[in-house]
Amino acid sequence: MTFRYxxxxxxxxxxxxxxxxxxxxxxxxxxxxxxxxFNGRLQIEEALSxxxxxxxxxxxxALNKNTKDHASFxxxxxxxxxxxxxxxxxxxxxxxxxxxxxxxxxxxxxELQAIFEFQTMICExxxxxxANSSMYDGGTSLAEAGLLSAAQTRRxxxxxxxxxxxxxxxxxxxxxxxxxLEVVEVDTExxxxxLNALRAEVDEQTACVIVQYPNFFGQIEPLKxxxxxxxxxxxxxxxxxxxxxxxxLTPPGKFGADIVVGDAQPFxxxxxxxxxxxxxxxxxTKLMRKVPGRLVGQTVDEDGKRGFVLTLQAREQHIRRDxxxxxxxxxxxxxxxxxxxxxxxxxxxxVKEVAHQNIQKAHYAKKVLEEKGFKTxxxxxxxxxxxxxxxxxxxxxxxxxLESGIIGGYDLGLSYSELKNHMLLAVTEMRTKEExxxxxxxxxxxxxxxNISH
Amino acid sequence: xxxxxxxxxxxxxxxxxVGYSIPxxxxxxxxxxxxxxSDYLRTEEADLPEVSELQIVRHYTALSxxxxxxxxxxxxxxxxTMKYNPKINEDVARFPGFAHIHPLQxxxxxxxxxxxxxxxxxxxxxITGMDEVTLQPAAGAHGEWTGLMxxxxxxxxxxxxxRTKVIVPDSAHGTNPASATVAGFESITVKSDxxxxxxxxxxxxxxxxxxxxxxxxxxxxxxxxEEHILEMAKIVxxxxxxxxxxxxxxxxxxxxxxxxxxxFDVVHLNLHKTFTGPHGGGGPxxxxxxxxxxxIPFLPKPVLVKxxxxxxxxxxxxxxxxxxxxxxxxxxxxxxxxxxxxxMGPDGLRQVSENAVLNANYMMRRLEPHFDLPFTQHCKHxxxxxxxxxxxxxxxxxxxAKRLLDFGYHPPTxxxxxxxxxxxxxxxxETESKETLDEFIxxxxxxxxxxxxxxxxxxxxPHTTVVRRLDExxxxxxxxxxxxxxx
Ligand SMILES: Cc1ncc(COP(=O)(O)O)c(C=O)c1O
Numbered sequence: 001m002t003f004r005y006x007x008x009x010x011x012x013x014x015x016x017x018x019x020x021x022x023x024x025x026x027x028x029x030x031x032x033x034x035x036x037x038f039n040g041r042l043q044i045e046e047a048l049s050x051x052x053x054x055x056x057x058x059x060x061x062a063l064n065k066n067t068k069d070h071a072s073f074x075x076x077x078x079x080x081x082x083x084x085x086x087x088x089x090x091x092x093x094x095x096x097x098x099x100x101x102x103x104x105x106x107x108x109x110x111e112l113q114a115i116f117e118f119q120t121m122i123c124e125x126x127x128x129x130x131a132n133s134s135m136y137d138g139g140t141s142l143a144e145a146g147l148l149s150a151a152q153t154r155r156x157x158x159x160x161x162x163x164x165x166x167x168x169x170x171x172x173x174x175x176x177x178x179x180x181l182e183v184v185e186v187d188t189e190x191x192x193x194x195l196n197a198l199r200a201e202v203d204e205q206t207a208c209v210i211v212q213y214p215n216f217f218g219q220i221e222p223l224k225x226x227x228x229x230x231x232x233x234x235x236x237x238x239x240x241x242x243x244x245x246x247x248x249l250t251p252p253g254k255f256g257a258d259i260v261v262g263d264a265q266p267f268x269x270x271x272x273x274x275x276x277x278x279x280x281x282x283x284x285t286k287l288m289r290k291v292p293g294r295l296v297g298q299t300v301d302e303d304g305k306r307g308f309v310l311t312l313q314a315r316e317q318h319i320r321r322d323x324x325x326x327x328x329x330x331x332x333x334x335x336x337x338x339x340x341x342x343x344x345x346x347x348x349x350x351v352k353e354v355a356h357q358n359i360q361k362a363h364y365a366k367k368v369l370e371e372k373g374f375k376t377x378x379x380x381x382x383x384x385x386x387x388x389x390x391x392x393x394x395x396x397x398x399x400x401x402l403e404s405g406i407i408g409g410y411d412l413g414l415s416y417s418e419l420k421n422h423m424l425l426a427v428t429e430m431r432t433k434e435e436x437x438x439x440x441x442x443x444x445x446x447x448x449x450x451n452i453s454h
Numbered sequence: 455x456x457x458x459x460x461x462x463x464x465x466x467x468x469x470x471x472v473g474y475s476i477p478x479x480x481x482x483x484x485x486x487x488x489x490x491x492s493d494y495l496r497t498e499e500a501d502l503p504e505v506s507e508l509q510i511v512r513h514y515t516a517l518s519x520x521x522x523x524x525x526x527x528x529x530x531x532x533x534x535t536m537k538y539n540p541k542i543n544e545d546v547a548r549f550p551g552f553a554h555i556h557p558l559q560x561x562x563x564x565x566x567x568x569x570x571x572x573x574x575x576x577x578x579x580x581i582t583g584m585d586e587v588t589l590q591p592a593a594g595a596h597g598e599w600t601g602l603m604x605x606x607x608x609x610x611x612x613x614x615x616x617r618t619k620v621i622v623p624d625s626a627h628g629t630n631p632a633s634a635t636v637a638g639f640e641s642i643t644v645k646s647d648x649x650x651x652x653x654x655x656x657x658x659x660x661x662x663x664x665x666x667x668x669x670x671x672x673x674x675x676x677x678x679x680e681e682h683i684l685e686m687a688k689i690v691x692x693x694x695x696x697x698x699x700x701x702x703x704x705x706x707x708x709x710x711x712x713x714x715x716x717x718f719d720v721v722h723l724n725l726h727k728t729f730t731g732p733h734g735g736g737g738p739x740x741x742x743x744x745x746x747x748x749x750i751p752f753l754p755k756p757v758l759v760k761x762x763x764x765x766x767x768x769x770x771x772x773x774x775x776x777x778x779x780x781x782x783x784x785x786x787x788x789x790x791x792x793x794x795x796x797x798m799g800p801d802g803l804r805q806v807s808e809n810a811v812l813n814a815n816y817m818m819r820r821l822e823p824h825f826d827l828p829f830t831q832h833c834k835h836x837x838x839x840x841x842x843x844x845x846x847x848x849x850x851x852x853x854x855a856k857r858l859l860d861f862g863y864h865p866p867t868x869x870x871x872x873x874x875x876x877x878x879x880x881x882x883x884e885t886e887s888k889e890t891l892d893e894f895i896x897x898x899x900x901x902x903x904x905x906x907x908x909x910x911x912x913x914x915x916p917h918t919t920v921v922r923r924l925d926e927x928x929x930x931x932x933x934x935x936x937x938x939x940x941x
Contacts, residue, residue: 003802005538007887008809016816016888020832028811028832029710031679034714041705042709044577047799050542057793061551063566065559068550069468077780078557082476086507088548090514098523098539101736103867106859106919109460110521111735114514117463120936122501130935133736138593139780146634154881170777178603178637220494273567274557274781276738288933294736304458307921311929317595317632318870322641330593330726334734337586344463344510345473348502348608356486357479363489364481375466376530381490384700396559410558433480 003443067271067407071435075385075426076216076410077138077165077263078271081244082354082429084345087268087338101294102330105309115296115333118340125246126260127253127280133294134336135279135328138169138263141177142210142240144281144292144326145259149208149236150181155206158183161193163215164240166415181207189220191378194358196247198229208236213252214245218385218426219378222371223255231256237252241265243280245383247355259283268342269335278335289315292326357382357429361436365427377422385426387412387419394423397446404442460516467503473510501542501939520920521735522864532836532867533627533675533878535705535727539678540797543730543790549692552789561766565695567766571758571782575790577741581803582701582721583714584744588753589783594702596778597722598633598669599740603694603775604745604752604841605667605720611773613725614694617666617812623652625871627678630669630700639666646873650676652827657689665695672699672716673706673834675871677814685832687717695721704728705883706811706834709804719746740787754778798870809884810835820895825900828874841876849905849912856923857904861897
């Protein structure tokens with residue numbers, strides 16, 4: 001059988017074997033001991049031709065309910081946002097996507113400059129001094145912020161609010177275990193970090209306090225108060241932020257954050273069943289040399305012309321090995337590029353407008369649901385997500401919504417025992433008034449929610 | 455067209471220009487100050503660019519023209535497996551049923567995605583000879599750390615809390631010792647012998663009751679198969695340690711040997727190398743981890759299982775190391791890898807490795823007269839030359855790499871592994887034709903002649919790129935990590 005990705009002909013093979021001075025390719029595998037050589041045939045599916053392949057993968061894809069054909073109110077860390085058409089066109093420039101990490105700067109100026117621009121835009125949005133070139137995702141980025149804080153302060157206790165994304169907290173626990181760090185979770189009160197509970201936990205052993213802004217419930221955390229608590233104990237202030245929200249909200253940098261992390265998925269990155277997305281990591285100048293991962297810096301070439309290089313590499317695993325600030329090597333560069341293109345397209349005005357539309361639409365949705373008698377769980381200010389109470393499980397409700405072409409919200413009972421029958425709804429700029437009204441009408445008509453408070 | 459000067463996007467910005475289009479707000483507008491306290495409302499706008507759509511398109515097109523990918527030309531970057539990235543993979547990954555699904559949708563609504571994942575993890579288990587595979591790690595290094603955390607959990611479950619050491623060969627990739635540190639271990643280096651393989655005597659010396667694991671790349675980063683793998687496995691296993699396989703070099707052995715049959719307990723693969731995930735200019739990757747039976751309880755949560763005809767994520771795993779990543783891994787890269795595996799099938803994958811190894815050996819033998827070859831046995835999918843002969847002439851490996859840029863090539867990996875002086879690590883991959891290899895070989899021979907006859911031509915290279923050599927020292931000493939507006 002011949003394969004379209006394999007150009008070697010019988011004639012090529014013959015000539016190459018001759019040059020090497022052997023009879024058959026089998027000779028090249030003689031160093032694999034007989035006992036471990038695999039002599040069978042791999043028991044995997046048989047090769048498919050291109051048309052067959054498209055058919056089979058198309059079949060699998062069609063089994064999934066997608067957010068193009070349905071109006072989605074599901075967020076919880078991953079959102080359905082406007083993606084300018086040009087994002088995909090530019091991403092498919094294969095000089096970007098078929099390149100490796102830009103180790104050879106002279107032929108990687110395009111990628112390096114794009115990352116330099118990404119770093120700048122992340123700094124602008126977060127209000128921080130330095131941003132790296134990306135991390136795997138918001139969750140691992142948050143965990144690495146915890147590790148950095150512990151290394152920097154030489155303290156062993158990480159304090160994290162329960163209003164931080166449950167999956168990010170779970171990742172933090174796993175990373176912390178590796179480093180023998182303690183993770184303490186702080187309760188919430190009316191949907192935001194309880195300041196009293198936080199004060200009780202933060203002490204001279206506290207490496208950092210990690211909160212999310214807007215938090216997992218969509219609520220806007222009182223960063224000003226939290227900052228005072230953490231800094232008075234000389235811990236690091238870590239904020240995980242949806243960068244799109246920062247088009248409308250005061251950036252964490254303005255509140256004295258030491259590290260800001262998050263995921264740039266809202267900017268031009270498909271939900272894609274949870275990945276690949278694009279973690280970001282931003283710090284104050286003081287922490288510049290402690291940042292995990294790759295950094296791009298501006299410099300000049302031998303003729304004095306501006307150019308870009310990977311820099312401050314003495315932090316990284318390929319130089320420092322076991323003493324590196326992190327083990328990360330490959331990151332999410334192509335998604336950082338996607339985010340850059342989307343941030344550029346939105347620009348100064350668009351990022352603000354889109355963020356504000358999220359606020360407006362989410363508040364409208366909350367209002368119509370309340371008018372229909374639904375109870376919302378929390379009273380504080382929020383961005384584009386809020387929590388409603390149901391009389392039955394979110395799962396049942398979502399099954400019903402799906403029949404009307406709606407992908408419903410996140411079942412908070414899955415992560416918070418005290419929030420059984422609560423649903424987290426996200427309303428982005430993609431949802432029309434009509435869809436929001438329809439959501440409210442369908443919900444109202446469901447037998448299991450009807451009797452809520454009429 | 456390649457321009458000599460490329461403005462930053464910020465320098466193209468002019469107040470009032472836009473590059474987006476969203477509908478007018480269609481809900482009654484409320485005063486935002488009435489719902490969000492003023493301290494939390496942004497007053498100073500984020501200074502993002504203000505540019506039109508065509509300006510953006512020209513900008514990124516110009517940037518792409520200042521970049522080299524596999525589609526631009528030969529990319530023999532050792533250890534990175536820069537093979538062709540099939541276009542059909544890109545199409546499939548963009549099917550709405552894959553690209554536009556939310557990870558927290560009810561499982562019944564994403565059975566196709568879960569079936570794809572299940573079939574991929576089953577295929578990878580078979581290819582590596584392991585019992586179960588998790589698709590969660592986002593890249594190789596992430597897989598290493600995941601695997602080491604599992605090994606730690608395994609030892610601890612056996613009441614064994616004193617295994618503090620992870621052994622790595624001196625030729626190991628930097629992520630191996632770095633991952634050991636992040637997982638809370640101390641890394642101990644084991645020496646290589648004169649044939650480039652792990653020195654068995656030294657291994658015996660460093661292995662004791664404190665050893666949690668030996669991390670090994672096989673073929674190793676010199677492109678050489680560790681022939682004594684079974685003895686090494688025995689040494690480590692008898693001391694109670696586990697064997698970890700860094701699968702960055704799996705392109706050499708598909709269908710020829712399986713880590714599971716060599717005695718490895720944990721394996722990670724780089725789907726962005728062996729299985730055609732495009733490297734994206736630095737990522738995203740995907741680093742699935744396979745384990746043997748006794749490590750299954752420790753797999754990260756959730757574990758994807760099939761019950762009757764339904765796919766399910768299982769969370770009730772009391773001995774699991776926990777979560778390593780939100781959601782289920784870099785799904786989009788996994789779609790591409792599965793598409794590739796389905797394209798090649800069992801015979802195709804074996805052919806991949808056979809051709810990759812033949813290509814590498816052919817290049818090695820043709821270059822051997824012109825460059826020092828520290829290890830002369832047959833190589834696997836890549837080989838390492840030493841530029842020490844040219845260095846004596848004042849031409850360093852870095853210079854050779856830069857000279858290759860003039861001919862439109864991406865250079866090989868250089869100065870890695872650290873155990874070889876002036877290392878030049880070449881990995882042609884199976885998707886390159888003999889003509890491409892021959893042209894590259896001719897240029898390498900030409901450069902070796904230039905090193906003798908006109909060394910300054912090499913020392914001053916590159917001559918044809920958009921920028922010349924860059925001042926990396928100043929970049930690190932006085933870092934400029936973002937654009938600052940001139941005022
Ligand atoms: C031998 C080896 N191990 C591990 C890695 C790390 O993989 P990743 O960059 O996907 O984290 C690499 C890639 O550079 C490698 O070549």
